[in-house]
Amino acid sequence: MKEGPDIARIAALIGDPARANMLTALMSGKALTAAELAMEAGVTPQTASTHLARLDEGGLIRPRKQGRHKYFSLAGDEVAHALEALMGVAAGAGHLRTRTGPRDRALRKARVCYNHLAGDMGTRMFDAFGAKAWLARRAGALSLSPDGEAFVRAFGIDLAALRARRAPLCLECLDWSERRSHLAGALGRAMLGRMEDLKWARRDGETRVVRFTRQGERAFDATFGAAP
Amino acid sequence: MKEGPDIARIAALIGDPARANMLTALMSGKALTAAELAMEAGVTPQTASTHLARLDEGGLIRPRKQGRHKYFSLAGDEVAHALEALMGVAAGAGHLRTRTGPRDRALRKARVCYNHLAGDMGTRMFDAFGAKAWLARRAGALSLSPDGEAFVRAFGIDLAALRARRAPLCLECLDWSERRSHLAGALGRAMLGRMEDLKWARRDGETRVVRFTRQGERAFDATFGAAP
DNA sequence: GGAATGGTTCGATTAAGCTCGAACTATGAA
DNA sequence: TTCATAGTTCGAGCTTAATCGAACCATTCC
Numbered sequence: 001m002k003e004g005p006d007i008a009r010i011a012a013l014i015g016d017p018a019r020a021n022m023l024t025a026l027m028s029g030k031a032l033t034a035a036e037l038a039m040e041a042g043v044t045p046q047t048a049s050t051h052l053a054r055l056d057e058g059g060l061i062r063p064r065k066q067g068r069h070k071y072f073s074l075a076g077d078e079v080a081h082a083l084e085a086l087m088g089v090a091a092g093a094g095h096l097r098t099r100t101g102p103r104d105r106a107l108r109k110a111r112v113c114y115n116h117l118a119g120d121m122g123t124r125m126f127d128a129f130g131a132k133a134w135l136a137r138r139a140g141a142l143s144l145s146p147d148g149e150a151f152v153r154a155f156g157i158d159l160a161a162l163r164a165r166r167a168p169l170c171l172e173c174l175d176w177s178e179r180r181s182h183l184a185g186a187l188g189r190a191m192l193g194r195m196e197d198l199k200w201a202r203r204d205g206e207t208r209v210v211r212f213t214r215q216g217e218r219a220f221d222a223t224f225g226a227a228p
Numbered sequence: 229m230k231e232g233p234d235i236a237r238i239a240a241l242i243g244d245p246a247r248a249n250m251l252t253a254l255m256s257g258k259a260l261t262a263a264e265l266a267m268e269a270g271v272t273p274q275t276a277s278t279h280l281a282r283l284d285e286g287g288l289i290r291p292r293k294q295g296r297h298k299y300f301s302l303a304g305d306e307v308a309h310a311l312e313a314l315m316g317v318a319a320g321a322g323h324l325r326t327r328t329g330p331r332d333r334a335l336r337k338a339r340v341c342y343n344h345l346a347g348d349m350g351t352r353m354f355d356a357f358g359a360k361a362w363l364a365r366r367a368g369a370l371s372l373s374p375d376g377e378a379f380v381r382a383f384g385i386d387l388a389a390l391r392a393r394r395a396p397l398c399l400e401c402l403d404w405s406e407r408r409s410h411l412a413g414a415l416g417r418a419m420l421g422r423m424e425d426l427k428w429a430r431r432d433g434e435t436r437v438v439r440f441t442r443q444g445e446r447a448f449d450a451t452f453g454a455a456p
Numbered sequence: 457g458g459a460a461t462g463g464t465t466c467g468a469t470t471a472a473g474c475t476c477g478a479a480c481t482a483t484g485a486a
Numbered sequence: 487t488t489c490a491t492a493g494t495t496c497g498a499g500c501t502t503a504a505t506c507g508a509a510c511c512a513t514t515c516c
Contacts, residue, residue: 005318005404007252007311012243016474020236034493047475049494060317068483068492078316081402083235085313089288089306090233130365137358141408172409174309174402176233180369181400244504262463275505277464296462296513 013058014086018043019051023060023074023083028208029115029189031064031071077171077184080114087176108177110210112203116188117195117210118173121220123180125191126172128224135170135183142170144187152187155223156194162186195220241286242314246271247279251288251302251311256436257343257417259292259299305399305412308342315404336405338438340431344416345423345438346401349448351408353419354400356452363398363411370398372415380415384422390414423448 014020018041025032025040032040038048052072055061060079064071074080110121117125129135134148144152152159162169171185183191192210195201200216203209212220242248246269253260253268260268266276280300283289288307292299302308338349345353357363362376372380380387390397399413411419420438423429428444431437440448 005315007314007318008243008245008248010318011239011248011314015236015240015243017236018474020239024235035491043474044476045493046477046495050474053494059320070493076320078313078320082310082313082317085306085310086235086239087233089310090235090238092287092304092306127365137355174400246504263461271504272506273463274465274507278504281464298463 010058010060010082013055013060014083016051017041018047019055022048022051022055022072023079026061026072026074027080027083027114028112028203029073030203031073033069033071037072074114077114077167077173081173081184084113084118084173084176088174091176106204106209106211107207110201110212111208112192112210113173113175113182113184113208115192116173116182116184117192118175118182119177119210121210121212122182123175123178125220125224126180126182129183131225141168142172142185144170152190155191156197157187157190162190238286238288238310241283241288242311244279245269246275247283250276250279250283250300251307254289254300254302255308255311255342256340256431257301258431259301261297261299265300302342305342305395305401309401309412312341312346312401312404316402319404334432334437334439335435338429338440339436340420340438341401341403341410341412341436343420344401344410344412345420346403346410347405347438349438349440350410351403351406353448353452354408354410357411359453369396370400370413372398380418383419384425385415385418390418 014023021041022037025037034048034052035045037052038045041048041051043051052061052063056063056072060075061072062075064073108119110117110119112118113122116122129148132147132151134145134151135142136145136148137143149159165186167186169186170183171188172181173184173188174180175182182188195216196203198216198219199213200219201210201212204211242251249269250265253265262276262280263273265280266273269276269279271279280289280291284291284300288303289300290303292301335347337347338345339347341350344350357376360375360379361373362379363370364373364376365371377387393414395414397414398411399416400409401412401416402408403410410416423444424431426444426447427441428447429438429440432439
């Protein structure tokens with residue numbers, strides 16, 4: 001009867017509104033303190049503390065103590081991926097189609113998905129990596145082709161440092177708004193970080209929206225191809 | 229505060245053990261009756277009925293009346309994808325690594341993921357489709373190349389009939405055991421169905437295990453490349 | 457028509473767990 | 487030391503919802 005992993009346990013963890021809000025907030029990739037997450041979830045600090053303890057014990061988030069603050073972040077790409085998949089179901093089967101406000105439109109255009117770029121621009125970048133043959137699918141896993149390595153280095157990313165980490169370099173993540181893949185993994189993270197360094201874009205403080213500057217978007221189009 | 233879809237709602241739906249068991253059972257792709265699902269979940273028919281009504285209302289499953297039976301199946305690939313993603317988290321972060329019994333090993337080798345082939349053999353097939361350039365990534369979406377179409381037809385699949393349906397032909401789905409993609413969508417379904425027709429494999433009645441015959445596995449290796 | 461089977465609705469019970477006030481620990485600043 | 491801030495633990499209160507017995511529809515078979 002009990003085949004496969006225990007899915008109910010973690011689904012129940014995500015299933016509480018307060019915890020779901022916390023996790024959604026952590027999709028921004030920023031590490032947040034317990035107090036910030038309490039704010040985000042709309043509960044008191046005591047309540048947030050118990051929730052966070054549960055999420056930690058369940059392996060969904062990872063705490064990091066720093067001074068008298070305690071920062072929390074998602075436990076890994078896997079968790080982010082599951083959250084995106086749930087958003088996909090909620091967006092599709094969501095019986096009440098929530099009116100799409102301007103913020104929603106911005107979210108669909110470019111947002112942060114646990115540290116990497118998602119939304120329309122995220123999938124466009126991923127497509128460009130495929131079209132230019134920068135990414136190769138070797139044994140099912142994504143890997144950078146020599147051309148791809150050249151591009152990434154030219155883009156200003158320290159590839160050696162990325163490889164030194166244990167985290168997988170290239171992963172793909174299915175987008176809830178676009179229903180297509182975008183680039184996750186260490187490289188996805190680095191690409192977004194580099195775009196911020198180049199002042200192409202900056203993250204919106206509160207939300208997960210990524211706002212491109214006018215020049216940034218032009219440079220993006222020049223690099224990865226214009227919008228269809 | 230409420231950006232993105234309402235994730236807690238459906239996570240809570242999946243978060244109940246009884247319902248999670250039902251959904252896991254439905255990952256076999258077979259439509260099951262209310263009584264069967266009650267058995268699977270280990271609850272009485274009355275309880276199952278309320279659970280099923282909830283899942284239906286939440287858009288996770290789709291009921292179909294047939295005579296005095298009521299068959300349930302998953303609402304779509306999206307739901308299956310979310311369930312697999314949750315299994316990925318549960319398997320990875322699952323604090324107690326459940327001992328891997330023989331059934332688990334069989335599950336990892338070949339199982340059904342809501343009507344298409346998953347596990348080691350599923351990812352191997354997906355890899356082969358990529359290596360032989362049968363699948364192309366066009367605008368992020370997967371599509372069959374001319375060579376791919378030729379193969380699929382030669383394999384004995386009525387491609388025109390598949391395209392007639394509204395469902396997307398090629399999708400990819402991330403595997404919880406292999407952490408790699410396998411082929412989902414209408415084509416994925418058709419491939420598994422054809423393999424069963426060819427007597428390469430048959431589904432285990434109760435579980436989600438797919439058992440290949442000796443000749444079937446040899447034919448599979450000849451078609452898609454042997455195991456590494 | 458009657459019997460049997462599959463499924464649902466209703467009500468009461470029970471258990472789980474979310475929530476916050478209050479008191480407590482730990483770190484940092486004055 | 488003293489105070490302030492961040493976070494945790496404890497103990498109720500309270501809501502939610504899972505569960506099943508019993509009675510009730512619907513369909514099929516005899």
